[in-house]
Amino acid sequence: MTDTGFALPDDTARALYLAILRDGGRIRIADVVEEDAQTVQTLMDLGLLKPYVLDGSLSAVDPRSVTARIGADLRAAGTRLLTRAEELPDVFGDLTVAYDAASRRRDRSGSTRVVEGMENIRHQVSQLSEELRHEALCAHPGGARPVDAADDTVNHARRFLETGGSIRTLYQSAARLDASTVRLAARLTGIGCHIRVAAFSFPKMLIFDRTVAVVAAAPGVTSAAVIDDPAVVDFLVRTFELHWQDAEGVNWASLASGSSEPSVPEQVGRLLARGLTQRAIATRLGLGERTVAAHIARLRDQYDAETLFQLGWQMRGAHDA
Structure with missing residues (x-):
C-alpha cells in the first residue's frame, strides 16, 4: 500500500498481468482459478484489467493510462496533505496553550521546581529532550556511565544532530578507564558529539538550549531541580563553559579500539x-x-x-x- 491507500502491484500481480498479455491480452472470467482471484481483483482495482460483462472477459489496459490516473490522484492527495499540515498549528493550538500553562511553565519570569523520584526525573528530562532545538550541555561527574540504553542514546543524539543541533558532554577522567563508557563515547563522538574529560570535580547538570537546566537538588540521584530562571541558567552555562575550557579532549575511537593513545x-x-x-x-x-x-x-x-x-x-x- 502507498501512503495514500493505493495497492500497487506486487510480484504476483505483475506476473499474472504479463501472462495475460502473452495470451493475447484477454482472459475469460470463468477461467480465473480460485488462487488467482485476489490477484485479479488487485489488477482490476488498479485499472490494469477492465471487465467486459457481455462476453464475460477481462482485458489488459495500457499501464500508461493507469499511471496518469494514479499520478493525478497522488498529486491531489499530496495537496490535501500539505493543506492539512498547514492546519496542524490551529488543530493543536488549544493543547499547546494548555501545555504552556502547566506547572513547569507557570512562572516564566523564572522559577525552580523540585522533582522527586528517578521515574519523575527521567520523565522530565525526556520531555525537555524532545523539546530541544539547538544545544545540549551535559556534565556527568563520576566514572563509568550507565550504558544499558546505549542504542537509544546514540539514536536520539543522531536524530538531534541531523537537525543541526550540537551536544557537548563533560565526564570525569575516570570515565575513560571504563570499557563500556569508552565504547559509548566513541559511538557518540563518531556521529558528531563532543566529549571531554576533567581531572577535577564538578556538579552534575543538564542544560537545554541555554534556557532550562536540571541539577541535583540534594545528595544522591532521587531529587532534581528544574530551573528556568534566566539569571541562574546563565550562571550555570558560564560555569559549564569554564569547566569545558579546562577539560581535555580524548581520542575515544582510539581507546575503544584498544590502541594506545599518546599522553x-x-x-x-x-x-x-x-x-x-x-x-x-x-x-x-x-x-x-x-x-x-x-x-x-x-x-x-x-x-x-x-x-x-x-x-x-x-x-x-x-x-x-
Missing part, C-alpha cells in the same frame, strides 16, 4: 614541534587554551627552553632523533 603533553609537544600555535593546538586537541598553556609551561621546564620558538626547535630535534 596529552606528548600530543601538545608533537604539535608544537610542527609549528602550531597555542590556540591551534587547543583547537586541534579539543582542549582549553589555559590547559594547553599549562602543558607548554611544564614542557619548557622539562626542556629548559626560554621561548616557545626554542622549545619547538628542541622538541623537533627530540622527535627527529
Whole structure:
C-alpha cells in the first residue's frame, strides 16, 4: 500500500498481468482459478484489467493510462496533505496553550521546581529532550556511565544532530578507564558529539538550549531541580563553559579500539614541534587554551627552553632523533 491507500502491484500481480498479455491480452472470467482471484481483483482495482460483462472477459489496459490516473490522484492527495499540515498549528493550538500553562511553565519570569523520584526525573528530562532545538550541555561527574540504553542514546543524539543541533558532554577522567563508557563515547563522538574529560570535580547538570537546566537538588540521584530562571541558567552555562575550557579532549575511537593513545603533553609537544600555535593546538586537541598553556609551561621546564620558538626547535630535534 502507498501512503495514500493505493495497492500497487506486487510480484504476483505483475506476473499474472504479463501472462495475460502473452495470451493475447484477454482472459475469460470463468477461467480465473480460485488462487488467482485476489490477484485479479488487485489488477482490476488498479485499472490494469477492465471487465467486459457481455462476453464475460477481462482485458489488459495500457499501464500508461493507469499511471496518469494514479499520478493525478497522488498529486491531489499530496495537496490535501500539505493543506492539512498547514492546519496542524490551529488543530493543536488549544493543547499547546494548555501545555504552556502547566506547572513547569507557570512562572516564566523564572522559577525552580523540585522533582522527586528517578521515574519523575527521567520523565522530565525526556520531555525537555524532545523539546530541544539547538544545544545540549551535559556534565556527568563520576566514572563509568550507565550504558544499558546505549542504542537509544546514540539514536536520539543522531536524530538531534541531523537537525543541526550540537551536544557537548563533560565526564570525569575516570570515565575513560571504563570499557563500556569508552565504547559509548566513541559511538557518540563518531556521529558528531563532543566529549571531554576533567581531572577535577564538578556538579552534575543538564542544560537545554541555554534556557532550562536540571541539577541535583540534594545528595544522591532521587531529587532534581528544574530551573528556568534566566539569571541562574546563565550562571550555570558560564560555569559549564569554564569547566569545558579546562577539560581535555580524548581520542575515544582510539581507546575503544584498544590502541594506545599518546599522553596529552606528548600530543601538545608533537604539535608544537610542527609549528602550531597555542590556540591551534587547543583547537586541534579539543582542549582549553589555559590547559594547553599549562602543558607548554611544564614542557619548557622539562626542556629548559626560554621561548616557545626554542622549545619547538628542541622538541623537533627530540622527535627527529
